[in-house]
Amino acid sequence: MKYLLLKHYRGAPAPVNDVPMDQWTPDEVDAHMQYMRDFAARLEETGEFVDGQALAPEGAFVRYDGEGRPPVTDGPFAETKDLIAGWMVIDVESWDRAVELAGELSAAPGAGGEPIHEWIEVRPFLRASTTVTE
Amino acid sequence: MNESLLRALVPAVIGVLVRRGADFASAEDAVQEALIRALETWRDDPPRDPKAWLVAVSWRKFLDAARAEASRRGRELEAAVQPSPGPVPTTDDTLRLFFLCAHPALPQAAAVALTLRAVGGLTTRQIAEAYLVPEATMAQRISRAKRRIAGLSLDQPGDLGTVMRVLYLIFNEGYGGDVDLATEAIRLTRQLVALIDEPEAAGLLALMLLHHARRASRTGPGGRLVPLAAQDRGLWDTRLIAEGVEILQAALTRDRLGEYQAQAAIAALHADARCAAETDWVQIVEWYDELLRLTGSPVVRLNRAVAVGEADGPQAGLAALAEVSPDLPRYAAVAAYLHERAGNLELAAERYAEAARAATSVPERDHLTREAARVRHLLRR
Numbered sequence: 001m002k003y004l005l006l007k008h009y010r011g012a013p014a015p016v017n018d019v020p021m022d023q024w025t026p027d028e029v030d031a032h033m034q035y036m037r038d039f040a041a042r043l044e045e046t047g048e049f050v051d052g053q054a055l056a057p058e059g060a061f062v063r064y065d066g067e068g069r070p071p072v073t074d075g076p077f078a079e080t081k082d083l084i085a086g087w088m089v090i091d092v093e094s095w096d097r098a099v100e101l102a103g104e105l106s107a108a109p110g111a112g113g114e115p116i117h118e119w120i121e122v123r124p125f126l127r128a129s130t131t132v133t134e
Numbered sequence: 135m136n137e138s139l140l141r142a143l144v145p146a147v148i149g150v151l152v153r154r155g156a157d158f159a160s161a162e163d164a165v166q167e168a169l170i171r172a173l174e175t176w177r178d179d180p181p182r183d184p185k186a187w188l189v190a191v192s193w194r195k196f197l198d199a200a201r202a203e204a205s206r207r208g209r210e211l212e213a214a215v216q217p218s219p220g221p222v223p224t225t226d227d228t229l230r231l232f233f234l235c236a237h238p239a240l241p242q243a244a245a246v247a248l249t250l251r252a253v254g255g256l257t258t259r260q261i262a263e264a265y266l267v268p269e270a271t272m273a274q275r276i277s278r279a280k281r282r283i284a285g286l287s288l289d290q291p292g293d294l295g296t297v298m299r300v301l302y303l304i305f306n307e308g309y310g311g312d313v314d315l316a317t318e319a320i321r322l323t324r325q326l327v328a329l330i331d332e333p334e335a336a337g338l339l340a341l342m343l344l345h346h347a348r349r350a351s352r353t354g355p356g357g358r359l360v361p362l363a364a365q366d367r368g369l370w371d372t373r374l375i376a377e378g379v380e381i382l383q384a385a386l387t388r389d390r391l392g393e394y395q396a397q398a399a400i401a402a403l404h405a406d407a408r409c410a411a412e413t414d415w416v417q418i419v420e421w422y423d424e425l426l427r428l429t430g431s432p433v434v435r436l437n438r439a440v441a442v443g444e445a446d447g448p449q450a451g452l453a454a455l456a457e458v459s460p461d462l463p464r465y466a467a468v469a470a471y472l473h474e475r476a477g478n479l480e481l482a483a484e485r486y487a488e489a490a491r492a493a494t495s496v497p498e499r500d501h502l503t504r505e506a507a508r509v510r511h512l513l514r515r
Contacts, residue, residue: 020487021503021506021507022483022486022487022490022503022506022507022510023507023510024507025507025511026504026507026508026511028507029500029503029504029507030356030358030504033356033358033500034356037356037357054496054499056491056492056493056494057491058491058492
C-alpha cells in the first residue's frame with residue numbers, strides 16, 4: 001500500500017521543538033540533513049521507498065479564465081496558506097507501518113540536537129484499479 | 135569492448151543507414167534497437183567487427199520496420215526504400231547529426247535528449263534515468279523531436295551556438311542513474327572539437343575540463359556542497375587542468391574571443407591558484423568585464439560583483455551588486471556573502487536565510503541554510 005508523507009513549511013500544528021532552522025548551529029543543521037538522508041537510504045534498503053521530493057516555498061494559484069484568455073495567477077501565497085515543503089512516497093505493508101515511519105521522520109533532530117516532533121501528514125493513495133471481488 | 139566505444143559508433147552507423155536511403159527518424163530508431171541488442175548480447179558474444187555488426191543489425195531492423203509499414207499501407211517495399219539520389223555527402227555524418235539533433239527549432243529538453251541518443255549513443259532508458267522521468271515520457275519526447283525535424287535535410291548548415299548550449303546543458307546536469315552526463319558531455323564536445331575548427335568549441339571543452347577537474351572537491355560528506363574557497367585543492371585533477379589550460383591557450387591565440395573562452399579563462403585562473411588567497415582576482419574581474427561585454431548577461435554581472443568584492447573589497451563588491459537586478463536567483467546569496475565580509479553579520483544572516491528560501495536545488499538550499507546558521511552563530515558568540 002502506498003502512502004504519502006507530507007512535510008509542511010506551515011499549516012501543520014506547531015512542533016514541540018519549534019525553532020527556525022537558520023537559528024540552529026551549523027552542526028545541528030548537518031545532523032538534521034544526515035538524519036533525513038539516512039532515513040531515505042534505510043527505506044530504500046527495506047524496499048519501501050518510492051519517491052521523495054522537496055518543494056520551493058514560492059509558487060502561485062493558477063486557474064482557467066475562459067476561452068482565448070491566459071490563465072489567471074494568484075500569488076505569492078498568503079501567509080495563512082497551508083504550505084507543503086516536500087513529500088516522501090512509501091510502499092508499505094500497513095497503515096501501522098506508515099505511521100511508524102512517519103513517527104521516525106518526525107523524530108529528526110533540530111535545535112539543541114533534540115527531536116523536532118514535527119507533525120507529518122500521512123495520506124493513503126487511492127489505488128488505480130479495483131480488486132476483483134465477485 | 136566497453137560501452138563508450140560502442141556509443142561512439144552510433145552516429146556513424148546512423149549516417150550509413152541514411153546514405154543507403156533510410157530517413158533519419160527510422161534510421162535512428164533502427165540503430166537504437168540494434169544498440170539495445172548489442173548491450174544485451176556483446177558481453178557474452180562480442181563481434182569481431184563491432185561497426186559492421188551494428189550496421190548489419192540496424193539495417194535489418196530498418197528493413198523489418200519498413201516492410202511492416204509498407205504492408206500496412208499495401209505498398210511495395212521498393213517504394214519505401216529508395217537510394218538517395220543526391221551527391222555523396224562530404225561533411226562528416228557526426229557533425230551533421232550534431233546540427234540536426236541540437237536544432238534551434240527544437241525545445242531545449244528535446245534537443246538534449248535527441249543529442250544524447252543519436253550522437254551520444256545512449257539508450258532511451260539511460261536518458262530517462264538520468265533526467266528522472268519515466269522511460270515512456272522520454273521516448274515520446276524523442277519521437278516528437280524527430281517529427282519536428284522530419285522535413286529538414288541533413289545537409290543544411292547548422293547552428294553551432296545551439297549545439298554548444300545543448301552540450302553545456304548536458305554537462306551541467308551532472309550524474310543520475312548509471313550514466314555520468316558530465317563525462318558524456320565532455321566526450322561529445324571532444325568529438326565536436328575534432329570535427330570543427332572553431333575557437334569557441336575549444337573554449338567550451340576547456341571550460342568543461344577545468345570544471346570537471348574540481349568535481350571531487352566540490353562535494354563533502356553526505357553530498358554537501360563545498361564552495362570554491364573551502365575546497366581541498368589537493369583533490370583537483372591536475373591532468374585535466376593542464377589539458378584544459380593548453381586547449382584554452384591555443385584557442386585564445388586565434389583572437390576570436392567568445393563567452394566560453396572567457397568563462398574558461400576565469401576557471402583557469404581559479405585552477406592556477408595554489409590556495410584561495412592566491413587567486414588573481416584582479417585578472418578575474420578583467421575577464422568578467424570581457425564576458426559582460428560579450429554577453430550583457432545579468433548573471434555575469436552578478437558573478438562579477440563577487441569578483442569585484444574579492445579584488446577591491448566588500449564595499450566595492452556591494453557597489454557592483456547595486457547595478458544588478460535583485461530578481462536574479464542567486465542575488466540574495468551574493469549579497470549575504472558580501473555583507474558578511476563587510477562585517478554586517480545581522481544583514482548577512484537574514485540574506486542567507488532568504489537565499490535558502492530562493493534556492494533552486496536541495497544541495498544549494500542546504501548549503502545556504504547552513505551558512506545562515508553559521509553567521510547567526512557568530513552573532514550569538
